[in-house]
Amino acid sequence: VPRMKTSAGEVLGQEARSEQLKPMDKSFASEDMDSMGTADDKECLAQMGYVQQLYRGFNGFMSFAFCFTAVSIIPSISLGFTSSVGLGGPAEITWAWILGSAFCVIGGAAMAEISSVYPSAGSVYHWAGQIGPEEWAPISSYICGWFNFLGNAAGDAAFSSGFATVVSYAITMNDPDSSGLSTDTQVGLSIAVLAAWTILDFARTDHQGWVNNLALFWQVAGTVVIVICLLVMAPNRASGDLVFLEGIDWVNITQSSDPAELGMKVNPYTVIIGLTGCLFAFTGYEAGAHMAEETRDARRSAPRGILGTVLCCTVVGLLYILGMLFATPDITQLDVPVRDIYLVAAGQKGGLGLMCLLVICFFFAGIASTTVTSRIVFALARDGALPFSSAIRYVYPGTKSPVGSLLVVFFVDSLFMLLPLGNAAALAAITGTCTVGYQISYAIPLILRCTVGRSSWKPGVWNLGRWSLPICAVACTWQVLTSLIFFWPTAYPVTVDNMNWTVVVVFGVLAIAAVNWALSARYSFTGPKRIDGQTIANLSAMGILTAGGSSSSRGRGSAAPSAASSEPPTPLPHRPEPDV
Numbered sequence: 001v002p003r004m005k006t007s008a009g010e011v012l013g014q015e016a017r018s019e020q021l022k023p024m025d026k027s028f029a030s031e032d033m034d035s036m037g038t039a040d041d042k043e044c045l046a047q048m049g050y051v052q053q054l055y056r057g058f059n060g061f062m063s064f065a066f067c068f069t070a071v072s073i074i075p076s077i078s079l080g081f082t083s084s085v086g087l088g089g090p091a092e093i094t095w096a097w098i099l100g101s102a103f104c105v106i107g108g109a110a111m112a113e114i115s116s117v118y119p120s121a122g123s124v125y126h127w128a129g130q131i132g133p134e135e136w137a138p139i140s141s142y143i144c145g146w147f148n149f150l151g152n153a154a155g156d157a158a159f160s161s162g163f164a165t166v167v168s169y170a171i172t173m174n175d176p177d178s179s180g181l182s183t184d185t186q187v188g189l190s191i192a193v194l195a196a197w198t199i200l201d202f203a204r205t206d207h208q209g210w211v212n213n214l215a216l217f218w219q220v221a222g223t224v225v226i227v228i229c230l231l232v233m234a235p236n237r238a239s240g241d242l243v244f245l246e247g248i249d250w251v252n253i254t255q256s257s258d259p260a261e262l263g264m265k266v267n268p269y270t271v272i273i274g275l276t277g278c279l280f281a282f283t284g285y286e287a288g289a290h291m292a293e294e295t296r297d298a299r300r301s302a303p304r305g306i307l308g309t310v311l312c313c314t315v316v317g318l319l320y321i322l323g324m325l326f327a328t329p330d331i332t333q334l335d336v337p338v339r340d341i342y343l344v345a346a347g348q349k350g351g352l353g354l355m356c357l358l359v360i361c362f363f364f365a366g367i368a369s370t371t372v373t374s375r376i377v378f379a380l381a382r383d384g385a386l387p388f389s390s391a392i393r394y395v396y397p398g399t400k401s402p403v404g405s406l407l408v409v410f411f412v413d414s415l416f417m418l419l420p421l422g423n424a425a426a427l428a429a430i431t432g433t434c435t436v437g438y439q440i441s442y443a444i445p446l447i448l449r450c451t452v453g454r455s456s457w458k459p460g461v462w463n464l465g466r467w468s469l470p471i472c473a474v475a476c477t478w479q480v481l482t483s484l485i486f487f488w489p490t491a492y493p494v495t496v497d498n499m500n501w502t503v504v505v506v507f508g509v510l511a512i513a514a515v516n517w518a519l520s521a522r523y524s525f526t527g528p529k530r531i532d533g534q535t536i537a538n539l540s541a542m543g544i545l546t547a548g549g550s551s552s553s554r555g556r557g558s559a560a561p562s563a564a565s566s567e568p569p570t571p572l573p574h575r576p577e578p579d580v
Contacts, residue, residue: 057206151437
C-alpha cells in the first residue's frame with residue numbers, strides 16, 4: 001500500500017481498492033452478510049482509512065467475555081500472590097487490591113470512552129496516532145504500539161509459564177515425594193502450550209467467541225467453587241483483624257518467631273509495593289478494543305466490554321483474595337502460597353481438584369491473551385511500523401485470521417520463555433515487563449487526550465459526559481506513577497540472583513524498537529491513518545460521534561446524531577459493492 005499523506009476519509013492505495021472491488025469467493029458468499037458488521041461498523045472503519053479484512057463475528061456479550069478471559073483474574077492473582085505475600089501481610093494484600101482496583105476502574109472508564117470514538121484493532125496504538133497534533137502521530141503511535149506489544153507478549157509468556165508452574169504444583173500435590181517439573185521441562189511445556197494456543201487462534205473469531213463464553217463461565221464458577229471450598233473445608237480460619245488490619249514484619253521474622261508477636265499495623269509503603277500484584281492482575285482490560293474490528297456495533301460493544309470487565313474483575317478478584325486469606329491463619333508458614341493454601345484448606349485430593357481447575361483457567365487465559373497480542377501486531381504491521389510488515393500483516397482468506405501476526409507472536413513469546421534458562425530471577429521480570437508495557441501504553445493516549453488533544457476531542461456515542469476530562473486526568477496520572485514501582489528493587493542487598501530484571505528486559509526491547517526507528521521506520525512510517533475534519537463531520541452525521549466537546553456531549557450510551565456544524569456534511573464517498 002503506498003504510504004501517502006491522504007485523509008482517512010479516502011480509500012488508500014490499489015490494495016485497498018481491490019479489496020472492495022474484487023468478487024467474493026463462494027464460501028464467503030454463503031455467509032450471513034451481517035457477520036461482517038452493520039453498515040455503521042464498515043462505514044466507520046472505512047472513514048478511518050481501512051477496509052474490513054478481519055471476520056466480524058463477536059457480539060456484545062462475546063466482547064465482554066473476551067475481555068474478562070484476556071484479563072483472567074484468577075490465574076493473574078495466582079501468579080502474583082507469592083510475591084505479594086513476600087512483600088507484606090494479609091492486610092497489605094487486601095488494601096492494595098481495594099486501592100488498585102478502584103483506580104483500574106477509573107482507567108477502564110477513560111479508555112472505554114476513547115474506544116467508542118476509534119473502534120480499531122490497533123487500540124491504544126491507533127488512539128495515540130489520532131489524538132494530538134498530526135506531526136506527533138508517527139512517534140507517539142510508534143512508542144505506544146511497541147510498549148503495548150511488549151506488555152502483551154510478556155503477558156502471553158507469563159500465562160504460559162504459569163500454566164507449566166501450576167501443572168508442576170499439581171504433580172507435587174498428587175505425589176508428595178515428587179520434586180515437580182524441572183526448569184528445562186517447564187520451559188518446554190510452556191513453549192508447547194504457546195504452540196497450542198497459536199493453532200487455536202487460527203480459528204475464525206465467532207468460533208473463538210464461544211470458547212471465551214465457556215472460559216467466562218469457567219472462571220466465574222471456578223472462583224465460587226474455590227472460595228466456598230477454602231472457607232468451608234479449611235480446618236482453621238484467620239480473623240478479620242489479621243486480614244484487614246495487621247501486616248507481617250518480614251524483616252524480623254525467624255523460624256522460632258511466635259506468629260502472635262509478628263503482627264504490626266499496616267505499612268503504607270508495603271501497600272504501595274503490593275500494588276504490583278493488583279496491577280499485573282488487571283493488565284489487558286482493553287482487550288475488547290483490540291477486537292473492535294471483529295465486533296458488531298463496536299462503538300458500543302467495545303466500551304461496555306471494557307468497563308464491565310474491570311468492574312467484574314474487581315469483585316471476583318476480591319472474593320478470591322479474601323477466600324485464600326481467611327483460609328490461612330498463619331501466612332508465615334506457607335512455602336508456595338497458592339499450592340499450600342489449597343492443600344491446608346482442602347486436603348490432598350480436594351487441593352488437587354482445585355489446582356486442576358486452576359490449570360484449565362490458565363489454558364483459557366492463554367488463548368485470549370495470544371489473540372490480543374496478534375491484533376496489536378497486525379495493526380502495527382498494517383501501518384508499516386514493524387520490520388517485514390508486508391509479510392506479518394498477512395490474513396488467511398479462509399478464516400480471516402491474521403496468521404502472519406500469530407506466527408510472529410509465537411516466536412517472540414518463545415524467546416521470552418527462554419529467559420528462565422539463563423537466570424531464574426528473570427522469570428519474575430516477565431510479569432513486571434508485562435505490566436510496565438501495558439501501563440505506559442495506556443497512559444500515552446490518555447495524556448494526549450488531557451493536554452494537546454483536549455480542544456479537538458469529539459466524544460463518541462458512549463461517553464462520560466462532563467466527567468470525561470477529570471477521569472482521564474486521574475487515570476493517566478495513576479498509570480505513570482505506578483509504572484515506576486516495577487523498576488524498584490524487591491530485595492536488599494541487590495545481587496545477581498535477586499535483581500529486578502524488569503529494567504533490563506524493558507530497555508532491551510526498546511533498544512530494538514529504537515534501532516528499527518532509526519534505520520527504517522522514521523523514513524516510511526507515518527502512523528495510523530488519521531481522521532480529518534471532514535471525516536469527523538461525516539461520522540457525526542452517521543451518529544458515530546457526538547458534536548462538541550466533552551462538557552456539552554450527550555450522556556453515556558447516547559446514540560442520537562447531532563449536527564457537527566451548521567453546514568450539511570459532505571456526502572460519504574461512493575464505494576461500489578462487490579458482486580456476490
